[in-house]
Amino acid sequence: MENKGVLIYAEQEGGKVHPICFELLGKGRELAEKTGATVSCALLGSGVSDAAQELVAYGADTVYVFDDESLAVFDPLAYKLNVAGLVGEIAPGLVLFGATFAGKALAPRVATALEAGLTSNGIALELQDDGSLLQIRPAFTGNFLASIKTKSSPIMATVRYRALEAGTRDDSRQGAIVRKEVQTVQTTVKVLGKGAAKESSIAAADVVVCVGRGLKKAEDFALVKELADALGGVVGATRPLVDDGWISKDHQVGFSGTLVKPKLYIGCGVSGSPQHLAGMRDSGTIVAINSDPSVSLFRIADYSVVGDMYEIIPQMLEALKK
Ligand SMILES: Cc1cc2nc3c(=O)[nH]c(=O)nc-3n(C[C@H](O)[C@H](O)[C@H](O)COP(=O)(O)OP(=O)(O)OC[C@H]3O[C@@H](n4cnc5c(N)ncnc54)[C@H](O)[C@@H]3O)c2cc1C
Known part of the structure; x- marks a missing residue:
């Protein structure tokens, strides 16, 4: 993890950032303080630019914004293409997703595209003295906690909502907001209706x-x-x-x-x-x-x-x- 960046997938819906992102940013900042890494976010959607400032306030050094009509609806294929492209470009040491429905649909696709391992449903991330990162998740139906070390790069994990402490909001924090060119794919996703969020x-x-x-x-x-x-x-x-x-x-x-x-x-x-x-x-x-x-x-x-x-x-x- 030494000096390697942390990239957080900043899930949002209708421009509203999912609170899991603030928890991932809290952990990202903690790792950054210990390793000298920078913390960045990948923010995808349509009309989402306002959310970028909020991510900076919660600890992002840089927010990469992919803002385009083609990303208005969460389409794992289009999102994968852009997130995997960003990872290839900025080469972070660690990529984190919330273990939400969207995060769990996206993370394995990005990991496959990058030929990287993925720890799913993590509940803790612990930095070791040798600079490696332990990813902790329940195993054997919750009877044990497994500590996982990833050999492939980057380290990738989904983390469950409410498992980590949220970072503190500081509206005076400064960060870079970088607008990225959006890559598009022929989509097969069509939204027929929307259930109430539960x-x-x-x-x-x-x-x-x-x-x-x-x-x-x-x-x-x-x-x-x-x-x-x-x-x-x-x-x-x-x-x-x-x-x-x-x-x-x-x-x-x-x-x-x-x-x-x-x-x-x-x-x-x-x-x-x-x-x-x-x-x-x-x-x-x-x-x-x-x-x-x-x-x-x-x-x-x-x-x-x-x-x-x-x-x-x-x-x-x-x-x-x-
Ligand atoms: C793969 C897998 C995943 C699972 N995931 C989950 C999960 O996510 N969440 C989950 O909860 N379980 C999960 N389970 C099930 C889990 O193993 C237990 O079976 C379950 O949690 C037990 O539920 P319970 O405490 O309601 O029932 P019980 O274990 O039967 O306990 C009922 C309790 O009620 C008490 N009681 C009875 N009457 C009263 C009364 N009038 N007043 C006060 N106390 C009373 C009894 O003393 C007893 O302690 C999973 C199991 C598997 C195999």
Whole structure:
């Protein structure tokens, strides 16, 4: 990594930068301070130039802007062509993408074009004394953390949203904004319609009230929702409830669901499997409510409430009302 640049793919939609970029910039700056590297961003889209200044404020030294009508819709092939071209031109040591839907569609294509390795779904990046970079990601369904070193160059990784700390915004920061010529491809992507964005609601929430198989029937979500509403939060769920069709997948917390890092996480009738813990262990304050005092979630909880969630939640609501 010594003196090698860091390039961050700056995902945006409608000119609004995805908050994962601020987290990647936070890590990029940390690496830059240690290695003397520069931090740059690749910003692609149509009418996105305004977002470049925001990326500078969060830590980019240079923002390469590919602003063209042909990039208005996220097309992995067109985006790949331009990002891979930029990597070839500026030769960074490390290229980072958010492990979002778009990032996960783009990163493998760029890696293939560059014949580079790719670590997907990383949760941490650690610089070693010898200047190499460890990429850490859950493995074996979240039971272990694998530390990966890449032999190929550049090092490439996708990192999960909410896994890293966001950099601090400083609007007085100076950086270069470089407009790049856009390469186009014959596209096969056609947007037929657009669903409502859901992905970020649970990931970005400050309060998550998560429920597990302690819930007896789907209708009882109303009780959990009442607690989440009272705390200004959102409802999360363990995977079995999603698999049973009781709640949609975008509420699932965990290894194969969404990574959450709220200020307050309350787990109701959640045992704390490794796959679940992989998605919430970095939450601020963790409260666990369970009738079984031996469950794993209690081991990482700040507050452990042993009891029936159907009795505890109404008491909490009563106290909150007061
Ligand atoms: C490849 C793979 C990926 C996975 N990904 C995920 C993932 O992303 N997220 C995830 O959550 N799981 C995931 N799982 C599933 C995971 O292994 C567990 O099965 C799951 O997390 C358990 O969910 P749970 O805690 O709701 O259920 P259980 O383990 O059955 O726990 C239910 C808990 O409720 C308590 N309880 C029961 N009644 C009450 C009551 N009235 N009041 C209070 N407590 C009560 C019980 O004591 C128990 O501790 C994955 C599994 C695999 C194999």
